[in-house]
Amino acid sequence: MKNKIAKFISYITLVPIMAFFTILLIYIHHTKYFLGIEWFIYSIIFLTIIPILAYPIHRIIPAFKREGRKSxxxxxxxxxxxxxxxxxxxTFIFNAPVIVKKIFMAYLLSGIFLSFVNKGLKIKASGHACGVSGPITLLINTIGINMIWLFLLMPIIYWSRINLGRHNIVELILGTFVGIISTLVAVSIF
Structure with missing residues (x-):
């Protein structure tokens, strides 16, 4: 039962799922800054739908499926x-609203920083922790400090990832800081 709960938490905190809820909350609170629903839909397509397509594609292409979790x-x-x-x-070519540029830059920089830490420095940092702490930081920046309570979710993420044997506490803390720092850098650009 404990393992099933940990897996469920792991699934609902996948980066594309977190992106969906982050964009939705920002849109609900700042609809006018999106300048219409088009940029909201655009954000969902590029930050949720396209990235999450990797999972069903992995399951239906035999060569990928055979390689397992690593592939x-x-x-x-x-x-x-x-x-x-x-x-x-x-977002830059078509001059998206600033809030949309901020969202995309936060996700892009989080990916770059996480890749640098994991591949460049050869230090394993949790993508799940980064993928939750970055959006929380973005929500605090765009909606307000009243969203800080969302950081109470981090121990649940930590429990899930440790329980599944995916990370240790140091990797989770490092991933959390990568998410926060990269998002702060991104939002400071605008």
Missing amino acids: ERKLAFIFAVISYVTGTLF
């Missing part, structure tokens, strides 16, 4: 990179 993570990373880079470029 699933790799495919998710590839989809996220393509989507974040393309989405961010288009």
Whole structure:
């Protein structure tokens, strides 16, 4: 039972799922800053739908399926990179509202910083912790300090990831700080 709960928490805190709820909350609180529903839909497509497509594609393509979890993570990373880079470029090319640029820049920089720590420095930092702490930081920046209570979710994420044997506490804390710092850098640009 404990393992099922940990897996459920892990699924609902996947980066694309967190992106959906983050964008939705920002849109609800700042609809006028999106300048219409088009940029809201655009954000959902590039930060939620395209990245999450990696998971069903992994399951239906036999070559990926045979490789297991490692190839699933790799495919998710590839989809996220393509989507974040393309989405961010288009926000500048088509002059998206500042709030949309801020959201995309936060996700792009979180991905870059996390990749640098994990691949460049060869220190394993939790993508889940980054993918939750970054959006919380973004919500605090865009909606207000009243969203700080969301950081109470972090121990639940930690419990889930430790329980599943995916990370230790140091990797989770590092991932949390990567998410917070990269998001703060992103929002400071605007």
